[in-house]
Amino acid sequence: MPRLAAAAILWFGLWLPPLRSGLESDMALHMTVQIPLLALVGILIAPEVRRFEPRWLAEADWLGIPGIVLVLFSTSYWMLPVALDSALGDWRMEVAKFVSLPLLVGVPLGLSWQRMPPLGRLFVIANIISKVGALGGLYLAAPIRLCAYYRLDQQAEAGSALLAVTTAAILGAFLASFFGWSWRRPFPDAWKGRRAVATAADASPSLPT
Amino acid sequence: MTRGFLPLLAFVIATGLASLGFATSGFRVITTEGARRLAVEHHPRAVPDVVLVDQDGKRFTFSTYRGKALLVEFIYTSCPTICGVLGDDFGHVLATLRQDGGTSGVDLLSISFDPARDGPPALRSYAGRFGASAPGWRIAVPATREGLRALLKSFGVVVIPDRFGGFTHDAAVYLLDGQGRLVRILDAGPPATLLAEAAHAVS
Amino acid sequence: MSAHAGRADIAGARDGETAARAVELAYIAVAAIVLLLMMLFGLTMRATQAQYLDVQPRLFYVLLTMHGAGMVGIAGVAGAVVMWHFVRRHVPVSTTVFLANLVLFLIGAVLILGSGFIGGFAGAWTFLYPLPAHSNGVWSANAAAAYMLGLLVIGVGFLLLHLDVLRGIWRTYGSLANGLGLKQAIGLAPEKTGPPPAVPAATMASIVNVLGIVIGAVVLILSLVNLYVPSFTMSALVAKNLIYFFGHVFINATIYMAVIAVYEILPLYAHHRWNTNRLFYAAWVASTVMVLIVYPHHLLMDFAMPPWALVVGQIISYLSGLPVLLVTAFGALTVVHRSGLRWDVPSGLCFVGVLGWAAGVIPAIADGTIVVNSVMHNTQWVPGHFHTYLLLGTVAMFLGYMTWTAKEVPHETIGTEPAAFWLYVGGGIIFVVAFLAAGSASVPRRYAVHLAPWLTYDRIGSLGALLVVLGVGIMVVQFLVRVPALARLPTTTTAQPLPEAAAE
Numbered sequence: 039m040p041r042l043a044a045a046a047i048l049w050f051g052l053w054l055p056p057l058r059s060g061l062e063s064d065m066a067l068h069m070t071v072q073i074p075l076l077a078l079v080g081i082l083i084a085p086e087v088r089r090f091e092p093r094w095l096a097e098a099d100w101l102g103i104p105g106i107v108l109v110l111f112s113t114s115y116w117m118l119p120v121a122l123d124s125a126l127g128d129w130r131m132e133v134a135k136f137v138s139l140p141l142l143v144g145v146p147l148g149l150s151w152q153r154m155p156p157l158g159r160l161f162v163i164a165n166i167i168s169k170v171g172a173l174g175g176l177y178l179a180a181p182i183r184l185c186a187y188y189r190l191d192q193q194a195e196a197g198s199a200l201l202a203v204t205t206a207a208i209l210g211a212f213l214a215s216f217f218g219w220s221w222r223r224p225f226p227d228a229w230k231g232r233r234a235v236a237t238a239a240d241a242s243p244s245l246p247t
Numbered sequence: 248m249t250r251g252f253l254p255l256l257a258f259v260i261a262t263g264l265a266s267l268g269f270a271t272s273g274f275r276v277i278t279t280e281g282a283r284r285l286a287v288e289h290h291p292r293a294v295p296d297v298v299l300v301d302q303d304g305k306r307f308t309f310s311t312y313r314g315k316a317l318l319v320e321f322i323y324t325s326c327p328t329i330c331g332v333l334g335d336d337f338g339h340v341l342a343t344l345r346q347d348g349g350t351s352g353v354d355l356l357s358i359s360f361d362p363a364r365d366g367p368p369a370l371r372s373y374a375g376r377f378g379a380s381a382p383g384w385r386i387a388v389p390a391t392r393e394g395l396r397a398l399l400k401s402f403g404v405v406v407i408p409d410r411f412g413g414f415t416h417d418a419a420v421y422l423l424d425g426q427g428r429l430v431r432i433l434d435a436g437p438p439a440t441l442l443a444e445a446a447h448a449v450s
Numbered sequence: 451m452s453a454h455a456g457r458a459d460i461a462g463a464r465d466g467e468t469a470a471r472a473v474e475l476a477y478i479a480v481a482a483i484v485l486l487l488m489m490l491f492g493l494t495m496r497a498t499q500a501q502y503l504d505v506q507p508r509l510f511y512v513l514l515t516m517h518g519a520g521m522v523g524i525a526g527v528a529g530a531v532v533m534w535h536f537v538r539r540h541v542p543v544s545t546t547v548f549l550a551n552l553v554l555f556l557i558g559a560v561l562i563l564g565s566g567f568i569g570g571f572a573g574a575w576t577f578l579y580p581l582p583a584h585s586n587g588v589w590s591a592n593a594a595a596a597y598m599l600g601l602l603v604i605g606v607g608f609l610l611l612h613l614d615v616l617r618g619i620w621r622t623y624g625s626l627a628n629g630l631g632l633k634q635a636i637g638l639a640p641e642k643t644g645p646p647p648a649v650p651a652a653t654m655a656s657i658v659n660v661l662g663i664v665i666g667a668v669v670l671i672l673s674l675v676n677l678y679v680p681s682f683t684m685s686a687l688v689a690k691n692l693i694y695f696f697g698h699v700f701i702n703a704t705i706y707m708a709v710i711a712v713y714e715i716l717p718l719y720a721h722h723r724w725n726t727n728r729l730f731y732a733a734w735v736a737s738t739v740m741v742l743i744v745y746p747h748h749l750l751m752d753f754a755m756p757p758w759a760l761v762v763g764q765i766i767s768y769l770s771g772l773p774v775l776l777v778t779a780f781g782a783l784t785v786v787h788r789s790g791l792r793w794d795v796p797s798g799l800c801f802v803g804v805l806g807w808a809a810g811v812i813p814a815i816a817d818g819t820i821v822v823n824s825v826m827h828n829t830q831w832v833p834g835h836f837h838t839y840l841l842l843g844t845v846a847m848f849l850g851y852m853t854w855t856a857k858e859v860p861h862e863t864i865g866t867e868p869a870a871f872w873l874y875v876g877g878g879i880i881f882v883v884a885f886l887a888a889g890s891a892s893v894p895r896r897y898a899v900h901l902a903p904w905l906t907y908d909r910i911g912s913l914g915a916l917l918v919v920l921g922v923g924i925m926v927v928q929f930l931v932r933v934p935a936l937a938r939l940p941t942t943t944t945a946q947p948l949p950e951a952a953a954e
Contacts, residue, residue, distance in 0.1 A: 094251055095251075095255075097249045097250065097251055097252075098249060098250070098251030098252050098254070098255040099252075099255065100248055100249045100252035103252070103256060104252065104255045104256045104258075104259045107256065107259050107260060107263070108259045108263065110263075111259070111260075111262075111263030111264075111266070111267065112263075114263075114267060115263075115266055115267060115270060118267075118270055118271065118277050119277055119278045119279065120270055120271065120276065120277055120278055120279050120281070120282050121270050123278075123279040123405075124270075124279075127279075127405070156617050157544070157547065157610065157613055157614050157617055160613040160616075160617065161609065161610060161613060164609055164613065164660065164663075164664050165667075167664050168664050168667035168668050168671065169671070171664075171665075171668040172667070172668045172671035172672050172675075175668060175669075175672050175684055175688075176672065176675060176682055176684075178684075179682070179683055179684045179685060180681070180682055180683075181681060181683060182681055183280075183415075183417075184277070184278050185278070185279065186278075186279040186280065186405035186407075186417070187405060187407060188407070189407065189409060189410075189415045190415075204668075208661065208664065212657075212661070215616065215620060215625070215626050216625060216626045216627050216657075217625050217626075217627055
């Protein structure tokens with residue numbers, strides 16, 4: 039329940055005019071703070087939503103693939119300059135943003151992530167890093183204004199901010215994997231050395247005679 | 248693979264593609280500017296017939312221009328940057344029109360979105376800078392705030408404050424046809440291109 | 451997996467072994483065939499420069515681009531099969547992912563070959579921004595896009611493979627630092643507890659390749675956007691940095707994967723364990739960092755680069771290959787020394803691989819010096835140095851692994867193996883020396899048409915290339931005729947004695 043409360047406070051806080059207009063007045067804050075926080079609202083409520091998730095849906099979300107594809111589409115949508123503009127210029131789209139980012143990004147991410155095999159998770163992380171980096175590069179160097187509501191210098195700042203996020207994500211992922219930090223559980227016998235298990239062993243040719 | 252996986256995946260992909268396609272006008276535009284141009288091109292729109300005041304203090308409306316093509320641009324007279332380029336461009340268009348004898352049925356209109364500062368004296372001084380004179384090229388400001396708001400909304404013009412007490416705004420040229428409909432949004436550019444489009448719109 | 455493996459488990463494991471073996475054979479076959487094809491492209495180019503052949507410049511530059519992209523890609527595939535085969539003895543990895551990488555590689559290869567031979571794309575394998583978008587009508591945006599999409603698809607495959615290997619290492623050793631042997635390197639754990647040599651190599655190659663591919667994907671996406679929306683530009687210098695980071699890391703990783711063949715095959719012959727001491731682990735840790743930061747040595751000619759980056763590039767390029775190379779060369783010598791090792795083609799190729807790598811580093815160090823690079827960079831000196839450690843290093847190690855795999859099925863009718871070995875080694879030396887000599891005589895690289903005074907080098911180089919093609923061709927055919935029999939060999943489910951266990 040504290041999660042739900044935190045999610046509710048976060049959501050309403052983001053909606054309140056000072057925070058909302060403050061974050062939206064700047065393209066970088068809009069893209070790297072407001073949108074991720076709205077998705078976080080969904081991640082926070084995902085465990086509660088899970089209790090109501092119909093069985094058939096949980097089953098159909100095989101390896102979390104449909105859920106992650108939904109997340110990729112929803113995030114791609116809100117990365118479009120035309121979509122950002124629409125949320126600023128039309129209150130209905132703003133409502134759509136505040137509803138869709140938690141429900142179509144956060145919640146499916148929270149639900150499907152658990153179902154993904156480790157390799158799938160790593161692949162998704164690597165993909166998102168590339169995508170955000172490319173977007174940052176585009177915004178940093180685009181000679182034309184892409185958003186009607188933001189100035190060119192704000193756009194370049196947003197590009198730098200996205201590149202900073204990319205760099206931080208690469209470093210974070212690298213350090214985490216390098217030193218063995220895991221957000222799920224520490225690995226047993228972290229330091230036992232190799233295990234020559236039967237299936238991993240090889241039927242290689244024996245010593246030359 | 249579980250039962251229901253493929254249908255669910257197909258549903259997600261189809262909905263996702265549909266919404267991306269919708270937002271990008273069929274994967275053709277990613278910016279508001281692009282969307283606006285495409286929308287106007289496919290569905291010319293009527294503009295509200297608001298009352299404007301020109302550099303001579305005369306009141307007029309868009310219906311004054313019925314039967315002629317009208318090139319419109321949005322400016323503010325204290326603009327230190329792009330409006331000067333826009334003014335020069337319209338000046339070249341006017342010169343070209345005069346060379347052709349002024350019979351091409353094209354008029355020019357620069358609309359200020361800064362009524363606070365742009366009264367008739369400011370408009371007159373701007374007109375003087377670029378050699379504009381009514382009725383061939385009016386420098387005007389909407390008579391009311393409501394009129395300005397309605398105008399910006401229907402043209403799809405977004406004006407945001409810059410950090411130096413001025414505004415950031417687009418540098419497009421809007422083409423209205425003989426029935427007063429917005430039919431094209433063009434880049435400011437060589438007079439010949441603008442006039443060719445205008446001639447096309449009026450015929 | 452478990453100690454209570456029932457009969458069904460054993461059957462399942464046997465199926466798993468058979469599948470893994472089949473995919474490995476497919477990798478080797480694909481690598482061998484594409485390698486030979488790309489060598490033929492190379493021979494065609496050298497013979498054109500030598501004026502033995504009359505290939506039009508347009509086609510020449512397509513061949514240049516295809517040869518570059520194809521060789522880099524196939525070196526990756528060759529390295530991947532060596533790494534996967536040996537690392538699989540120590541950590542759990544997925545055969546499905548391994549196969550997916552091969553399938554994606556083939557899809558990407560079709561896109562790339564199509565972009566060149568149908569679309570005429572000839573922007574060199576480095577697709578240096580903004581060249582792909584400015585073809586002057588020689589190729590279309592679609593051709594350039596097909597090329598870049600091909601690279602992206604191949605990148606996705608390798609990303610999956612390396613992530614899977616890292617996941618397996620992580621699961622078994624708890625962290626990538628443990629996979630590298632960092633604790634042993636800095637003396638926090640006894641040397642004996644360190645991972646077997648294949649593991650640090652696989653860890654290092656996979657870490658750098660994941661980073662390289664993620665960065666490469668960024669610049670590929672940006673270049674693709676630029677092709678279709680030219681108003682989206684980027685800084686050409688930043689793009690070059692990103693491209694060379696990606697390209698440098700990927701091609702370097704191929705040798706760090708292929709060298710596993712040396713660590714695993716030579717000890718089998720010598721009955722002598724590979725000495726994984728503290729220095730060995732330290733070398734792999736150091737090389738991991740250095741490979742990532744040395745790439746500016748590809749930009750020594752770019753005066754717009756910040757000078758400190760170039761100085762770093764110069765200093766690190768003196769050091770970058772060295773740690774692993776030294777421990778490998780020294781290790782190989784200690785393994786071989788007084789071992790009574792019976793030389794044959796596979797062991798010989800593995801040993802040649804180490805020597806070729808070592809020899810290639812010498813001209814590379816000359817080239818990594820800023821003042822030399824300013825003069826030599828656009829001469830054949832550079833292809834000379836990278837062909838030394840790719841043709842006589844990476845390729846030799848892969849061929850060693852390939853012929854070692856083929857040894858399991860004796861083929862009485864073919865007795866040409868030693869001849870093929872000598873054709874390849876001799877031809878390879880002639881080929882790279884011709885490049886290096888031409889480079890020191892200032893013959894430019896990447897020219898379709900050569901002046902008369904350069905022809906001698908080209909003709910000697912062509913002869914070398916022809917001998918290499920003959921030698922490698924014989925080895926490849928010998929492998930391919932054995933593939934059906936190799937696929938039918940029974941596989942065992944019991945753990946094979948590992949080299950170090952076998953040695954004691």
